[in-house]
Amino acid sequence: MLAVVGGLFIFEVIALAYGEQPAAVLGDLWAGTWGTGYGIGQVLFKTTPLIFTGLSVGVAFRAGLFNIGAEGQAVLGALAVGVVGSSLPESTPAVVAVPLCIGAGFAAGAAWGVVPGMLKARFGAHEVITTIMLNFVAMAISSWLVVTWLVVPETLHTRAIIEPARIWRLEAFIPGFRGSPANAAFVLGLLVAAAMSWVLFRTRVGYDLRALGLAPAAAEYGGVLVKRMTVLAMGLAGGLAGLVGTNFVLGYKYYHEEGFSAGVGFLGIAVALLGRSHPVGIVLAAMLFGTLSQGGLAINALVPKETMEILQAVIILVVAAAAGISSRRRLQA
Amino acid sequence: MINCDLPVQALRISVPYVLAALGGVVSERSGVINIGLEGMMLLGAFGTVVGTLMTGSPLAGLGFGLLAGLLLAAVHATATGVFRADHIVSGLAINLLAAGATRVLLKRLYHSSSNSPRIEGITSLVTGHGLLALLAHPLVWVTVGLVAGVWWLLNRTVLGLRLSSVGEHPEAAAAAGLRVLRLRAIGVMMSGMLAGMSGAWLAFDQHQFTDGMSGGRGYIALAAMIFGKWRPVPAAAACILFGSAEAIQMALQGGSAGIPVQLVQTLPYVLTLVALAGAIGRARPPAAVGRPYP
Numbered sequence: 001m002l003a004v005v006g007g008l009f010i011f012e013v014i015a016l017a018y019g020e021q022p023a024a025v026l027g028d029l030w031a032g033t034w035g036t037g038y039g040i041g042q043v044l045f046k047t048t049p050l051i052f053t054g055l056s057v058g059v060a061f062r063a064g065l066f067n068i069g070a071e072g073q074a075v076l077g078a079l080a081v082g083v084v085g086s087s088l089p090e091s092t093p094a095v096v097a098v099p100l101c102i103g104a105g106f107a108a109g110a111a112w113g114v115v116p117g118m119l120k121a122r123f124g125a126h127e128v129i130t131t132i133m134l135n136f137v138a139m140a141i142s143s144w145l146v147v148t149w150l151v152v153p154e155t156l157h158t159r160a161i162i163e164p165a166r167i168w169r170l171e172a173f174i175p176g177f178r179g180s181p182a183n184a185a186f187v188l189g190l191l192v193a194a195a196m197s198w199v200l201f202r203t204r205v206g207y208d209l210r211a212l213g214l215a216p217a218a219a220e221y222g223g224v225l226v227k228r229m230t231v232l233a234m235g236l237a238g239g240l241a242g243l244v245g246t247n248f249v250l251g252y253k254y255y256h257e258e259g260f261s262a263g264v265g266f267l268g269i270a271v272a273l274l275g276r277s278h279p280v281g282i283v284l285a286a287m288l289f290g291t292l293s294q295g296g297l298a299i300n301a302l303v304p305k306e307t308m309e310i311l312q313a314v315i316i317l318v319v320a321a322a323a324g325i326s327s328r329r330r331l332q333a
Numbered sequence: 334m335i336n337c338d339l340p341v342q343a344l345r346i347s348v349p350y351v352l353a354a355l356g357g358v359v360s361e362r363s364g365v366i367n368i369g370l371e372g373m374m375l376l377g378a379f380g381t382v383v384g385t386l387m388t389g390s391p392l393a394g395l396g397f398g399l400l401a402g403l404l405l406a407a408v409h410a411t412a413t414g415v416f417r418a419d420h421i422v423s424g425l426a427i428n429l430l431a432a433g434a435t436r437v438l439l440k441r442l443y444h445s446s447s448n449s450p451r452i453e454g455i456t457s458l459v460t461g462h463g464l465l466a467l468l469a470h471p472l473v474w475v476t477v478g479l480v481a482g483v484w485w486l487l488n489r490t491v492l493g494l495r496l497s498s499v500g501e502h503p504e505a506a507a508a509a510g511l512r513v514l515r516l517r518a519i520g521v522m523m524s525g526m527l528a529g530m531s532g533a534w535l536a537f538d539q540h541q542f543t544d545g546m547s548g549g550r551g552y553i554a555l556a557a558m559i560f561g562k563w564r565p566v567p568a569a570a571a572c573i574l575f576g577s578a579e580a581i582q583m584a585l586q587g588g589s590a591g592i593p594v595q596l597v598q599t600l601p602y603v604l605t606l607v608a609l610a611g612a613i614g615r616a617r618p619p620a621a622v623g624r625p626y627p
Contacts, residue, residue, distance in 0.1 A: 119606070123611050125610055129559055130609060136552070137599045144593045266429070270426075273422060304437050304440050306436035306437045307437055308433070309430075310433040310437065312429060312433075313426045313429040313433060314430070316429065317418065317423060317430075319422075320412065320426065324416045324417030325416055
């Protein structure tokens, strides 16, 4: 809350610096996002990948791990979705094709998440550094595969996925969303968030995972296989990030494209932090950041849309600072 | 402008890595993880261009660049020190902040979303583009001096030992009467100036600011720092290794050697992963790096 207020303050200062009435800019911001059906659709479309990466980072946080690799996991997940979706025979029924594509995204992301998990479990290599490095490697692999093997000539994307693998646009059900690319991946995001909630707080695995994050030594003493759980948590985190591809590939463009992800992995960290690694909080935080992303476009006529990046950075800093201060209070109590 | 001379290219690419990696070493040895190198580099490059255009003097521009890096570093030091924010989160926020701020300011000051007007850089004492010209470049010598200087600082001075001690064991350092937060802030701010200078090199080298011109170099510097096990001289050597690999890859692009460019570009990262996996002996970070104090 403090973060949003702090962010708004900076925002007003910038608006004034541009000689615009802050209220007018905020008005535009509202009108371009939650003010119209189209705006809401756009916000939901931009929220969806952040739900997945937010959950990815959040699950890792719960296990005491820092997954900065959501970006790379998302890229490889989307690539896998695109490749599987375009390789299936055109006659594949949707009930087979869609789960297969979703599964491919999850599997590819998970595989990329397992790598830092194993490096940590086996060699003690810190996951922050390894995931940063793996991000670059993932992007290079994607770029290499796309450019060398998969590209449609004259473009930078893979072949289109088959018709049955394409998931519904929400505009088919809610006419107000017409023209926005919001699609069923948002619903998938909500379902996955609910599932994560259940796994984390209602299952043995989730309990072990949280125990590992809260008190590693106690968890080990209590019988948690720390190394295995580390790999599992990173794999799960990677898989969740791998689902980002469903929104873009299955629901919007119908192909994988170079550089589509543009920072969703990093914003996922902010989302998880603001949502306190709780699935409900993550969905809400993802909506806030989705609104800011879309809002940047809405106010571009008055204030450059990049202002929103500054705003997001300030929110992240304030949230991190607030978390730091409250941890000190707990320390002193 | 493009010179195919391999050592020249390798050195030109390595200089900004070395400067930023030194920044990483100083910051992390004092206990503060600095993922914000990338952003400090970017804002440093922008500051350099603004300063040069405003004053007409590249030297003053360099000063502006250092100041810009210092400014972001102060934000990082405050967030991680006073407010105990997570070092990684704060660093990432700083990168986002720098990206956003430079874009907004680029539009505001130069009405462009891609690049600034052209600037004259700090020029070499010898004209031309060969190895000799690069070796006679003042900033190259400053960089070499800084490698030695950081080594001297960390290993031979009281301040350096104090910086290391707050990075290894802040409680013990505090018990010995050291001001932990102040020392860590000093480490981060030096880091910011080094990263700012790294950005200045980029700006002078390309004679302008372009959007996102740091292009992941801060992360490569971070990788080199780890590869060099948090020590200045090995870290600089790692930078030259990475820079040489990049130069070779660029040279190969001209010809064709059958190795995919994209995969060669991952070399620094893959090498770092191998290093972290313990292939070249344990890479051990400072004991208290990333841990808030008190």
